[in-house]
Amino acid sequence: MNFSLKIWRQDGSQGRFEDYEVSDVSADSSFLEMLDQLNDQLTESGGDPVAFDSDCREGVCGTCCLVINGRPHGGRGGTTCQLYMRHFADGETITIEPWRATAFPVVRDLVVDRSAFDRIIQSGGYITVHSGPKPEPNTMPIEPEVAEEALDAASCIGCGACVAACPNGAAMLFTAAKISHLGLLPQGQPERMERVRSMVEKMEDEGFGPCRNYGECEAACPKDISIKFIGRMNRDYLRATMVEPYDRRGKMKPQ
Ligand code: SF4
Ligand code: FES
Incomplete structure (x- = not known):
């Protein structure tokens, strides 16, 4: 050819x-x-x-x-x-x-600097892991539907096609996938509110644009990440910033 x-x-x-x-x-x-x-x-x-x-x-x-x-x-x-x-x-x-x-x-030429994604992850894409013996897995049962959804979000490979496809250059799909795959699981709960706040704010600081629900991100994603994760991230962000303020350790303050 x-x-x-x-x-x-x-x-x-x-x-x-x-x-x-x-x-x-x-x-x-x-x-x-x-x-x-x-x-x-x-x-x-x-x-x-x-x-x-x-x-x-x-x-x-x-x-x-x-x-x-x-x-x-x-x-x-x-x-x-x-x-x-x-x-x-x-x-x-x-x-x-x-x-x-x-x-x-x-x-x-065709090479771009995607380190802004790394800095979003660094701002909150982790969980608390205690040192010491590994816990027995069955002490923390996870419903199959929840595990499946978390795995769907975790399949994001951080390529940035969602940003490239978006008329606003938004990174909402990537950030939502990374927040959701931790926030859906019990291990991700301690930092859940702190994570969503710092990752969303880092995303904005890095110069990514706002979401206008065009849906181009989902259409371009090679891993079929659903835009439903953006809705989930937005709900958590509202909760973290307006409804349930938390302390520095991510612990909910008593209402
Ligand atoms: S296009 Fe899909 S796989 Fe690539 S960074 Fe965006 S959400 Fe992740
Ligand atoms: S070279 Fe690794 S996903 Fe294409």
Whole structure:
């Protein structure tokens, strides 16, 4: 298969699209393997290879952040590394861009800085763990429905497609998933109110935009994270800030 590529190149504050041709691509190549092929071609001809991020290449790590033909991850329900060239037409022109969001500045070409997500996690994405012997698991029974819901939220890989898809560059889906997967479980209760307050406030400090219920985040998410978690996060945030103020240890003050 042969493709024409329009790729965003950036080294510094200004960027531009550049055109490339790549030929003899196997239909079974992944999208990232096609870019590897292009980079081999560029290197052999003395050109500058295109910078892009990847790590696991199996849909787990969330680093392969590309907007393909205007859709984060190509819009086919998985990550960029799980996208195959057979999904494109032979001879097609494919446009490739980095995530576009104020809170994800471009580092180079298609690589963006997603460390704002790490700082949101650092602000509250943890639970209290006592040192000492491991407790017997059956002393803390968890209903299967609750465990399933927590696991659904925990499947967020932190890729940032939700932010890239949102017209406001909001990180509500990511933050809600991270808050919910801890807040649904008994182990996450001690810091539940403190967690939601500090993570939501950190999200706003990092420059992510507000949610306007467009739903583009859910549509772009490669892990099918539901926007119902945003509603859950908003309810907890209201409770933490208006209804049930808590002390520094996350303990509810008596009413
Ligand atoms: S909610 Fe979905 S799109 Fe957003 S970071 Fe998590 S996995 Fe990626
Ligand atoms: S490279 Fe890890 S999810 Fe794509």
